[in-house]
Amino acid sequence: MTSIAVGRRIDREALSQGAGVALSLALGYVPFALALGATFAATDLDPLVAWSSSWLVFAGAAQATAVSLLDAGAAPTVVVLSCLVMNARHLLYGASLRPHMDPWSRRTRAAGAYFLTDAVYAIAAARFEEGPGAEAISHRSFYFGAGLTAWVSWVALTGAGVTLADSVPAVLRLDLAAPLTFVLLLLPLLSTRAAKVSAVAAGSTVAVGATLPMGIGLLAGIAAGVAAGSLTGDTT
Amino acid sequence: MSDLAVLAVIGAGTYLLRSLLLIRTAALPGALQRRLPFVGPSVLAAIAAQGIVAAGGGVEVEASAAAVLAVAATAAVWTRRKTFGVPLVAGMAIWWVAAAVLSSRS
Incomplete structure (x- = not known):
């Protein structure tokens, strides 16, 4: 075993692997995070309050929705409900990762839940599916390496967007880096016919419903994918 | 407020x-457990599709076509070199x- 366990609590190799994957994904989020930060600065909200959503909510699409609705003067109940409907998919993320986190303590899973964004779920699901037999310490270190890196990147990048606002240069278009990274995380999971059917159904639904509000289209796509995979029925 | x-x-x-389903100690209902293997592929495909369709800042045919070509290239290279x-x-x-x-x- 090449990894170094520190007090049987951290696998440094897995930790840095998680951080590395999260960093490459963060690169793809640079344009969105900077633009979101610039939007925070452009609203009538206190920029510091708007930016606080990066660590309070830690979910880009919901943050964008919350800040724009608050800026438009929407009622707090409407803002809260809209964002929670958008984030309803996170409930499935927890259910999906739960079996892989079985050996973790409840407190560790509770801490891990804070980092369970789209990106961190994608990274963790791909890793856990590829190596289900890995040690719990390795999985845990990988997860927290990815989660902490994603969090620091997100908070820093949206903060940079607020600070730089209109002076953010559009030097290199990186918009597609994040979707391509998600494709690369998806490909190893397509080992069964049912998984392929799931992916095609989810992707097609999102493409057809491209004009739906961001969270709703995503939720519909995930629901369609899970339903199609279940109907196909084979997981081997 | x-x-x-x-x-x-x-x-x-x-x-x-x-956290709700992540920290619960009781086993998940059987119907939900049977569907869990499809959550990963569905989520990843949905998020990727969303970014691909909206590549370039909006839903435009040319921007999406370029993005689809990029996905095909990425997948083709991945089948030969399974790195990141x-x-x-x-792509x-x-x-x-x-x-x-x-x-x-x-």
């Missing part, structure tokens, strides 16, 4: 959604070239 308080409530609600970096760089390069060519023709 202050803006910060609204954001805090959304944060608390989001955390609850993320090379397929990603290849991005194809995207930049395809987007430039398609936009110059319009």
Whole structure:
């Protein structure tokens, strides 16, 4: 075993692997995070309050929705409900990762839940599916390496967007880096016919419903994918 | 209710959604367990599709076509080299070239 366990609590190799994957994904989020930060600065909200959503909510699409609705003067109940409907998919993320986190303590899973964004779920699901037999310490270190890196990147990048606002240069278009990274995380999971059917159904639904509000289209796509995979029925 | 308080409530609600099934000790219902293997592929495909369709900032046929070409290139390179970096760089390069060519023709 090449990894170094520190007090049987951290696998440094897995930790840095998680951080590395999260960093490459963060690169793809640079344009969105900077633009979101610039939007925070452009609203009538206190920029510091708007930016606080990066660590309070830690979910880009919901943050964008919350800040724009608050800026438009929407009622707090409407803002809260809209964002929670958008984030309803996170409930499935927890259910999906739960079996892989079985050996973790409840407190560790509770801490891990804070980092369970789209990106961190994608990274963790791909890793856990590829190596289900890995040690719990390795999985845990990988997860927290990815989660902490994603969090620091997100908070820093949206903060940079607020600070730089209109002076953010559009030097290199990186918009597609994040979707391509998600494709690369998806490909190893397509080992069964049912998984392929799931992916095609989810992707097609999102493409057809491209004009739906961001969270709703995503939720519909995930629901369609899970339903199609279940109907196909084979997981081997 | 202050803006910060609204954001805090959304944060608390989001955390609850993320943690609810993650920290429960009881086993998940059988029907849900049988569907879990399809959550990963569905989520990844849905998020990727969303970014691909909206590549370039909006839903535009040319931008989406360039993005689809980039996905095909990324997948083709991945089948030969199952790493992360090379397929990603290849896909991005194809995207930049395809987007430039398609936009110059319009």
